[in-house]
Amino acid sequence: MGILNITPDSFYDGAHFLTHDAALKRAMQMVDEGVDLIDIGGESTRPGAPAVPLNEELERVLPIIKALRDVGVPLSIDTHKPEVMRAALAEGADLINDIWGLRQPGALELVQQSACGLCVMHMSGTPQTMQRAPSYQDVVAEVAAFLHVRIAELEAAGIARSRISVDPGFGFGKTLEHNYTLLAHLAQLAPADVPLLIGLSRKSMLGAVIDRPASERAAASIAGAICAAERGAHGIRGKVGELPITPDFVLRLGYVAGKVLAGA
Numbered sequence: 001m002g003i004l005n006i007t008p009d010s011f012y013d014g015a016h017f018l019t020h021d022a023a024l025k026r027a028m029q030m031v032d033e034g035v036d037l038i039d040i041g042g043e044s045t046r047p048g049a050p051a052v053p054l055n056e057e058l059e060r061v062l063p064i065i066k067a068l069r070d071v072g073v074p075l076s077i078d079t080h081k082p083e084v085m086r087a088a089l090a091e092g093a094d095l096i097n098d099i100w101g102l103r104q105p106g107a108l109e110l111v112q113q114s115a116c117g118l119c120v121m122h123m124s125g126t127p128q129t130m131q132r133a134p135s136y137q138d139v140v141a142e143v144a145a146f147l148h149v150r151i152a153e154l155e156a157a158g159i160a161r162s163r164i165s166v167d168p169g170f171g172f173g174k175t176l177e178h179n180y181t182l183l184a185h186l187a188q189l190a191p192a193d194v195p196l197l198i199g200l201s202r203k204s205m206l207g208a209v210i211d212r213p214a215s216e217r218a219a220a221s222i223a224g225a226i227c228a229a230e231r232g233a234h235g236i237r238g239k240v241g242e243l244p245i246t247p248d249f250v251l252r253l254g255y256v257a258g259k260v261l262a263g264a
């Protein structure tokens with residue numbers, strides 16, 4: 001799942017705003033590099049990121065969806081606002097990726113009236129508060145319970161199980177230890193028949209292991225993705241473009257894979 005963040009503080013590619021043309025160019029590059037899905041987001045969900053007004057989020061994402069809807073890969077909309085979900089689906093999006101797990105008022109009703117795919121992610125707290133003091137009795141059991149219950153609630157609301165995928169939400173109300181404990185126990189988080197998507201690309205849980213800024217976490221992102229895939233993830237959110245396979249890169253990849261496999 002390639003990431004297309006149309007936000008000024010886009011997580012890793014620095015402060016420069018992806019202009020419309022730059023976003024399309026990047027999307028086409030991702031398609032050429034073989035992504036299966038493109039996730040389009042108009043509001044940064046980084047801890048403490050400012051909320052984006054509805055109209056501004058719509059102005060960011062709808063032109064991109066319109067321009068990409070015939071590009072040949074499904075598009076997902078990364079939003080928690082039902083109005084953005086509705087408009088994005090009408091414009092051609094195929095999947096809703098909601099970090100709130102469709103818990104915002106109106107989101108469930110919208111999904112009931114649609115046939116789109118869904119990714120339901122676990123988050124403890126809100127993007128503004130989630131990283132203050134994350135705590136769990138048993139992070140694996142609690143995240144697994146949230147995902148199982150959410151699946152049952154969606155099914156009870158008439159949403160076909162086959163539309164649902166789930167995601168543990170690395171970095172969303174978790175400490176470094178929580179993140180690595182979840183990564184070590186991915187197989188326990190979701191029912192066997194529900195696809196598990198994970199997103200750890202360039203995140204701080206990787207930075208903590210290799211002590212590199214987000215722009216230098218490509219090797220770590222690949223190592224994390226390999227570990228997650230080996231442990232049962234069906235989808236990987238995040239990609240890295242053409243990589244310079246240098247000795248340093250390979251060494252870094254091996255080092256991180258070793259650390260991650262050892263549970264960091």
Ligand SMILES: Nc1nc2[nH]c(S[C@@H](C(=O)O)c3ccccc3)nc2c(=O)[nH]1
Nearest residue numbers: 011045046047097121167169170171199
């Ligand atoms: N389903 C799903 N959607 C997502 N959206 C994002 S935002 C992420 C970023 O990559 O910008 C990010 C970067 C830094 C901090 C928080 C969030 N992360 C996920 C995820 O892990 N799963």
